[in-house]
Amino acid sequence: MTQIGSFTRGADGIYTGTIKTLAFDVKARLVPSDPSTTSEKAPDLRVVVSGVEIGAAWRRTSKDDRPYHSVKLDDPSFAGPIYANLFEGEDGEHALIWSR
Template sequence: MAQIGSFTRGENGVYIGEIRTLTLRVKATIRPCEHDTDKSPDHRVSANGVEFGAAWTKSARETGAHYLSLKLDDPSFPAPIYATLIQSDDGEHKLIWSR
């Protein structure tokens, strides 16, 4: 798994950072949002004022640690990008890509 981004979490619960791949380099925000249903996302991902993803809060089975499970999509992508936002020991949040 490769790290494709790094974020910091503000006091208001908003994550601010950058997503970087071979073809993508954008400043992005991950903001908490209202729930319409139980399956609705907990956060919305946007860049340059355009929403291009969603995130759900999950808990690790072994440790109980919380993380975000993201799905990023855009018409320019050949397929959606699935990623996990985890907090590292230094307090930074790393966006880890998976297929």
């Protein structure tokens, strides 16, 4: 597992931080989605970079009863989608963890 991002959650529910890999280093925001009345599968958060949506996140609970967000990042410049999980650390910071 590799940490590819670090975020802070604001009182408004918006996560702000950075995503860093060998290919890119960007400032990103995870913003709450508009409540969907048409689909239970709609994401809870949208991942936005420079005003462009590049992904989405869904609220989940681990087997250890720990809440986290399952994140999917995708862009035409990527070879394929990136899947990661956003976990809150003990210090209140949130780490975006990628694994294959």
